[in-house]
Amino acid sequence: MVRLFVALILLHTVIAQAQTFPSKPMRILVPYAPGGLLDVTARQIAANLAEHFSQSVVVENRTGAASAVAIDALKQAPADGHTILLDNSGVIITPILNPKASFKMQRDLEVVSIVTGSTSLLAVNAALPARDLKELVTLARASPGTLNYSSAGVGTILHMSGEMLKALAKIDLVHVPYKGGSAAMNDVVSGRIHMIFLGPSILAPFLKDGRVRAIASTGSKRTAAYPDVPTIAESGYPDYDIVSWIGLFVVKSTPPDIVARLAQGVNAVLATPQFRAVLVKSNLDAIGATGDEARRLLDLEERRWTEVIRANKLKAD
Structure with a gap:
């Protein structure tokens, strides 16, 4: 009771x-x-x-x-x-x-x-000689372990986006973690880091002024904001599909x-x-x-x- x-x-x-x-x-x-x-x-x-x-x-x-x-x-x-x-x-x-x-x-x-x-975009520093994903993979295979990518931290979806690409394309990229997407982006713009996976809204001003270049998107379909940027899946890796x-x-x-x-x-x-x-x-x-x-x-x-x-x-x- x-x-x-x-x-x-x-x-x-x-x-x-x-x-x-x-x-x-x-x-x-x-x-x-x-x-x-x-x-x-x-x-x-x-x-x-x-x-x-x-x-x-x-x-x-x-x-x-x-x-x-x-x-x-x-x-x-x-x-x-x-x-x-x-x-x-x-x-x-x-x-x-x-x-x-x-x-x-x-x-x-x-x-x-x-x-x-949302889906993310794979963006590279404008000085990197890679106009598309095929050229990036060729560059990475020619010099294993020399290209790097930044993320907002270990275990984030942006980190895993790179790991998934490494596994499917069989390339060696060095992961450089930061404490946030903005800091990770700043070093891509400066050229200290070669590439990043990041949301279109954060990338937009840097894409507009040409400091970085989007070469692929992570989802199963192209992002509406950048319809000319192909997906990683259609660029040769059909099993790649990541939504954040x-x-x-x-x-x-x-x-x-x-x-x-x-x-x-x-x-x-x-x-x-x-x-x-x-x-x-x-x-x-x-x-x-x-x-x-x-x-x-x-x-x-x-x-x-x-x-x-x-x-x-x-x-x-």
């Missing part, structure tokens, strides 16, 4: 929390430096969620250790939905690359929403009713014309997968990257 009474009290408390959520300022943790695509997306989501919930939502950049710094901060916060992580495939890839990582997605995180998805998604997560023990309320808020934001316009400008596609649908997508991603990493014997740098 006492146990039933306690259970009823706890249930009443959880329901009350969900009904009054959010009851204090919220924060979105971003594992990357300011200025990159994830940071920009997080700030747009924060502004719109703040309006939807009539509550302050701030973005905190917690860089380092392939998302571990941000996820550790999330795990230390109360499991009440007021602290959210915005991340991408790195939450899946990092623990596979590094079994000693301080987090595992299935154990530590609960997905709120797979918000958006952005998701929102809370700590695993967050009450389901609060997760559902957050998901409803995110989908309400996705449905607004203003936010849709932001996605179009950033070359992002709305997904809005929540609940079982989101978990199925993540399960498929985890199986896929486990196979790729093990087949190519990849490890954390």
Whole structure:
């Protein structure tokens, strides 16, 4: 009888929390430096969620250790939905690359929403004598280990995009990780780094002024913003197809009713014309997968990257 009474009290408390959520300022943790695509997306989501919930939502950049710094901060916060992580495939890839990582997605995180998805472009410094992917592969094979590419960090989808190309094209490229997409891009522009996989919106000004050149895209179809840039698949590697998604997560023990309320808020934001316009400008596609649908997508991603990493014997740098 006492146990039933306690259970009823706890249930009443959880329901009350969900009904009054959010009851204090919220924060979105971003594992990357300011200025990159994830940071920009997080700030747009924060502004719109703040309006939807009539509550302050701030973005905190917690860089380092392939998302571990941000996820550790999330795990230390109360499991009440007021602290959210915005991340991408790195939450899946990092623990596979590094079994000693301080987090595992299935154990530590609960997905709120797979918000958006997009394909990336493979861009090279304008001085590199490679006008297309075929020429790049020829150049790489002629001088193994001399060409390099940057990414926003070990275990990110941008890192794995390069590893996938290396495996399929049988070339040796040196990976140089940074703490964010902007820093990684700056060294490509300067010529210190030869190439990068990055979203079209971040690359756009550098492509426009000719400092870098896009030679391929990562998805199964060409990106609408750059229809003249062929896919890696149609450039000779038909098994290559990588889409970068952005998701929102809370700590695993967050009450389901609060997760559902957050998901409803995110989908309400996705449905607004203003936010849709932001996605179009950033070359992002709305997904809005929540609940079982989101978990199925993540399960498929985890199986896929486990196979790729093990087949190519990849490890954390």
